Amino acid sequence: xxxxxxxxxxxxxxxxxxxxxxxxxxxxxxxxxxxxxxxxxxxxxxxxxxxxxxxxxxxxxxxxxxxxxxxxxxxxxxxxxxxxxxxxxxxxxxxxxxxxxxxxxxxxxxxxxxxxxxxxxxxxxxxxxxxxxxxxxxxxxxxxxxxxxxxxxxx
Numbered sequence: 001x002x003x004x005x006x007x008x009x010x011x012x013x014x015x016x017x018x019x020x021x022x023x024x025x026x027x028x029x030x031x032x033x034x035x036x037x038x039x040x041x042x043x044x045x046x047x048x049x050x051x052x053x054x055x056x057x058x059x060x061x062x063x064x065x066x067x068x069x070x071x072x073x074x075x076x077x078x079x080x081x082x083x084x085x086x087x088x089x090x091x092x093x094x095x096x097x098x099x100x101x102x103x104x105x106x107x108x109x110x111x112x113x114x115x116x117x118x119x120x121x122x123x124x125x126x127x128x129x130x131x132x133x134x135x136x137x138x139x140x141x142x143x144x145x146x147x148x149x150x151x152x153x154x155x
Contacts, residue, residue: 007045007087008037011052018055020048028054030061046079046091050099053078064122065110069103076100110139114151127152 012020023036026047035051038044053075062068076096084091111128113120118132129136136152 007089008039008048010087011048015052015055018052026051028052028059030055030059043092043095045087045089046084046095049079049083049087049089049091050075053083063125065107066122069100069107072100072103113137 019034113130115135116133120128120130138150140148
């Protein structure tokens with residue numbers, strides 16, 4: 001398997017419309033046209049192709065939290081089906097599912113009612129409502145930090 005570093009150099013040559021920058025986290029910035037990567041971690045090649053897939057699929061944002069899970073799944077599918085074969089890189093299914101599980105857990109935690117623990121629905125961006133007890137709450141971004149849920153109820 002080629003080293004992640006060589007893969008990055010080739011990706012920069014193959015996709016000059018995007019920048020590839022070292023960072024402590026893997027992520028795609030549509031606003032900056034930059035794929036942020038940490039080439040020194042295990043499975044760095046898979047995460048690099050995944051983030052590049054976000055760029056190639058023109059992922060810019062999402063309205064509902066459940067849409068983020070779809071964007072993540074689409075990027076992994078593109079990385080596995082299109083980019084990995086092109087660059088001779090294997091992406092293990094466990095890596096993909098473990099990564100998607102983090103988003104599934106994130107979504108479940110955000111949608112769990114702080115009052116009764118039933119699963120609520122997202123009413124608007126960052127706002128949820130419980131269908132069981134009608135409790136409402138606001139959540140923070142929480143993709144890279146701890147989840148916080150704030151009551152919208154007046155006591």
